[in-house]
């Protein structure tokens with residue numbers, strides 16, 4: 001299972017890419033809206049210099065024609081860009097058309113196995129299942145992920161599952177357990193994943209013991 005980072009903040013991407021633990025970046029219009037004063041294309045190109053894709057960039061319309069023309073523009077910036085399209089009729093049509101032009105797609109805001117099946121049927125590169133937002137209405141997100149993975153494997157679909165909408169550390173473990181291919185994680189959780197009070201205590205104990213004998217290394 002791979003980890004992506006779910007942010008458009010360059011400092012966050014630089015730091016976590018520097019750890020060597022992420023294989024891609026996902027964004028959406030809401031994530032970009034918190035990066036004030038930054039031009040979309042400029043930031044996209046900055047991100048790709050730090051981590052050369054895959055970088056998901058979402059269309060900003062529900063209209064099929066507009067989706068395709070935005071997607072063509074994004075794809076002209078770099079072949080490492082994956083165009084995110086919404087999980088609706090226009091988004092599915094767009095994913096099919098874009099796939100035929102060899103443009104990678106990510107069908108986003110998937111909340112059910114039925115939707116994940118449709119994304120695979122149009123040949124989407126990725127299907128983004130929104131874990132916490134499924135749980136918000138009382139549905140079982142682990143079952144949605146588990147059944148989707150099982151369906152994809154049995155049918156031989158090449159579409160990869162990305163689990164997003166992560167609210168706490170246990171969600172990352174639950175997504176992995178349910179069989180996701182990739183989980184996209186907000187910056188703050190990488191720091192929380194790396195930290196454990198018993199680890200800090202243990203490392204400090206070892207260093208204090210070593211410092212008592214003060215041998216050169």
Ligand code: E4P
Pocket residue numbers: 006026027028031108128130132133163164165166184
């Ligand atoms: C994933 O690609 C999305 O950017 C993200 O995880 C959305 O989830 P949220 O809006 O529930 O945080």
